[in-house]
Amino acid sequence: MPIAAILALTELIAHSTAGTMFELVSALNSGAELLKQHTSNPISLSAGCDLFVAFVTTFAHESKSFFDLKRELVRQGQLYVKEASTSRSKIASLLLDFIPDDSVILTHSHSRVVTHALLHAHKQGNKRFSVYVTEARPLGLGLKTYQILIDAGIPCTVILDSAVAYAIGKVDLVLVGSEAVVESGGLVNAVGSYQMALIAKAANVPFYALAESYKFYRMFPLSQYDLPTHNDEILSLPTSLSSIRKPAMMSENPQLTMSDDQVNKNPGVDYTKPDLITLVFSDIGILTPDGVSLYLVGMFAG
Incomplete structure (x- = not known):
């Protein structure tokens, strides 16, 4: 997922109309937030996004124009992904x-x-x-x-x-x-x-x-509770006994198993x-x- 995120942000640079570094970094941060919103566990994806944005903001270059800089950033991003396959x-x-x-x-x-x-x-x-x-x-x-x-x-x-x-x-x-x-x-x-x-x-x-x-x-x-994946539902206790659902009995193998609701609270x-x-x-x-x-x-x- 981190590599997919880096590829996505590299593609964003390739199609960006940003004319300044401020505009480009803002677009990358917005793109990263959009990616994070579409996964239930954004931790590894966030690592890839933050790494790439840090690279872009600290990249030493001698490009003659901002267009050339963006093209070089795309090349460097693609090169990093290729090298990452050997990790x-x-x-x-x-x-x-x-x-x-x-x-x-x-x-x-x-x-x-x-x-x-x-x-x-x-x-x-x-x-x-x-x-x-x-x-x-x-x-x-x-x-x-x-x-x-x-x-x-x-x-x-x-x-x-x-x-x-x-x-x-x-x-x-x-x-x-x-x-x-x-x-x-x-x-x-x-x-x-x-x-x-x-x-x-x-x-x-x-x-x-x-x-x-x-x-x-x-x-x-x-x-544990500082992780971005933690929310109020995890390990939550029932407010009343009437709200508790009994675990379903499996038809072929008569043993108790956790319900989806119970699993989701873990x-x-x-x-x-x-x-x-x-x-x-x-x-x-x-x-x-x-x-x-x-x-x-x-x-x-x-």
Whole structure:
């Protein structure tokens, strides 16, 4: 989504009639807001938009005219998107030495960068390892990760989200992807990542976050409730018992399941504090959470 946002804003510049930098940046900010309004989880998209707008405002150039400048910005945007396609391969290569032979890895839900790194370690790195992946309710995206790894010949088992503490004693390292890595050095990812990091910290198991640099986001949440995805409906309690709907009974398999209304009152992402993260693997290198903070400050300072 961040790459799609950068492409969209690049296209906006190509068709813009702006004659000054002020007009161009205003158009980009308006376009970014429009994109954010059309997604329920704008975090990673916002990271891409903010990154591109910061690039435009700090871009050093020697263009003879504003038209030439816009053309160069479009070229640079397209070039960045092309280079960004190699981000996951760079991260996979950096991670290789951190996966010991015969190790057991725990991952959460489905992350394309994590899956890419595991496939790379198995095929190119000839690493031998096994994987536990959480089911990741309510969407069950962990089953997608499971199928990809099994098809590649990597031993994998799906575990309940509530079984992470039970399984952690068998785990050598934890790998998670990211929606965004924020200015504090913390991580925004699929809900359940925070409790996984807490458990890994308590068990003294390394917790590694994998994040493409276009997911570095200049935001500084202090708690779960500072995330832009949080609203008053999430974790809301009923005002009266009469408003509570009983969970529906499944016809073929008589077991209780959450209603759509109950699912919608749960968060989709959570915030993992930087002190719980061992290292962040990115296409710009292996960083500590403090290193992410320094990189973001430098990037937005031009």
